[in-house]
Structures are given as C-alpha cells and as structure tokens.
C-alpha cells in the first residue's frame with residue numbers, strides 16, 4: 001500500500017514530536033505502525049526546521065518558511081498537519097481543504113475565536129469530501145462527551161488548576177488586584193462561559209475549544225480557573241452531566257520540554273490520531 005504523505009506546518013514543540021514520530025515510526029521505543037512519509041515542513045522561523053531536521057533520519061523533500069507556491073506543495077501530500085498558531089489555520093488549512101487534502105488542526109482555539117471559521121471549514125470539507133481531525137489535545141474525556149452529546153448533555157464544566165505563579169503576567173488577574181504571591185490556599189480567579197474565559201485566559205483556549213466543539217458549545221460550557229498552591233502542574237478537570245449519567249475526568253499534565261506552555265499529552269494526542277488514521281482497527285469513539 002502507498003504510504004500516506006504528510007506535510008507539517010509549525011515545527012515547534014508539538015510539530016517536532018509529530019515529525020519525529022512519523023520519521024521513526026515509534027515513540028520512546030513503542031512502535032506506531034503509521035507507515036507515513038514526511039513530505040514537507042513549513043515554519044516561519046527557518047532555524048526551527050533546521051533544528052528539527054538534525055534529529056530526523058530522512059529529511060523531507062520540501063522545506064519552506066513562507067506560503068509562496070503553496071498550491072504546488074499541497075499537491076505533494078495527502079494530509080496537512082497544522083501545529084503552528086491560530087493565524088496558520090486560516091492561512092494553510094483553508095487552502096489545503098480547497099485542494100482536497102485532509103487536515104489535522106492543533107490550534108483548535110482558532111475555531112472558537114474567529115467567528116464563522118468553523119462553519120467555513122465544515123462547508124469546504126463537505127464539498128471536497130475531506131476529513132478534518134481535531135485531536136483531544138491536553139484533555140481527556142472527549143470520547144465520553146461525544147457519546148453523551150448524542151442523547152443530550154445538560155452541563156459541561158472545565159476546571160483548570162495551576163500553581164499561582166503560573167498566572168504571572170496575566171492581565172485579567174492583574175486587573176482583578178489578586179496578589180499571586182500571597183495565595184496560600186486555592187483561590188478561584190474566574191468562573192464563566194468558555195467564550196469569555198478564552199478572552200481572559202488565552203492559554204486555555206485550545207482546551208476550551210475542543211470541549212465546546214465536542215459538547216454543548218462555547219456559551220453553555222462553563223470554565224473555572226483556579227490558582228492552587230498544591231498543584232504541581234496544569235491540572236484539567238472535566239465534569240459533564242446528561243442523559244447518559246455523569247462523567248468526571250482529571251488530567252495532571254506534564255509540560256513539554258520544548259515549550260512549557262504546552263502539555264506533552266497534546267503532542268501525543270496528535271500522534272495517537274495519526275495512528276487511528278492509519279490502523280484498520282480504531283478503538284474509542
């Protein structure tokens with residue numbers, strides 16, 4: 001069978017893990033069986049690509065630092081992976097879909113922040129018969145939410161806990177007059193709809209977006225942000241209630257070594273999605 005040809009946009013923390021997984025077809029000694037081929041790499045910072053290429057067994061044919069000649073490059077692949085930024089979703093995902101290519105989107109927050117983008121992507125993919133893959137990212141429980149949503153979900157609440165100094169520099173926290181250095185026991189910094197939460201806590205945007213899309217939308221999904229001195233890392237808790245019953249999931253994330261703002265699980269979820277694309281048996285909803 002012909003290998004699936006993949007192009008990756010954004011060679012940072014997540015993109016690099018994805019590229020290495022495709023190149024070696026294993027992660028930490030665990031075989032993947034993807035049988036995919038890296039065809040192009042794109043990053044607006046060429047040094048990111050250079051650094052990554054040093055750790056690849058086989059350098060891709062096409063290396064680019066901007067979108068010139070994009071239509072031609074897209075011809076060389078079957079799947080385009082966006083692991084760059086919200087702006088890159090419009091810049092690369094839309095043309096890729098228009099060229100009839102399947103895509104994977106990591107900067108899922110773009111679908112919540114740019115009005116009409118989700119609908120546009122949905123409409124082009126229907127028209128072109130393409131798939132859009134959105135990995136679970138830094139959270140778990142998306143499978144249960146999707147299943148529960150079939151019969152109706154009453155509520156979804158995301159609680160994100162971080163050590164107080166993890167909020168240092170956040171404008172909303174500063175304006176609220178909260179002194180992060182004096183927090184000794186857990187303190188709620190924000191409670192409100194996902195749509196509003198992402199304006200004040202943009203670092204939460206991807207998790208809020210995937211949950212909103214899988215469940216009941218960004219106005220009904222509730223987000224609680226907590227500064228918790230007992231939290232060693234980013235902790236996400238999801239509680240959902242519906243006709244199916246009640247779901248509670250807690251993920252204690254290990255940060256990526258390349259980008260401490262990104263959870264390692266986000267990169268692994270993208271690789272797991274590649275595995276579900278390439279394997280004949282797909283477990284989980």
Ligand SMILES: NC(=O)c1ccc[n+]([C@@H]2O[C@H](COP(=O)([O-])OP(=O)(O)OC[C@H]3O[C@@H](n4cnc5c(N)ncnc54)[C@H](O)[C@@H]3O)[C@@H](O)[C@H]2O)c1
Nearest residue numbers: 010012013014043044083084085106107137138206262266
């Ligand atoms: N789905 C999730 O749960 C989840 C979790 C973490 C991060 N993310 C998102 O995934 C994306 C990648 O995260 P990361 O930690 O790898 O980031 P990163 O900063 O480590 O890497 C991003 C790379 O993309 C490049 N880039 C950015 N915009 C570009 C553009 N328009 N064209 C070409 N290259 C561009 C940058 O130069 C950088 O090398 C971010 O948007 C991040 O918010 C999603």
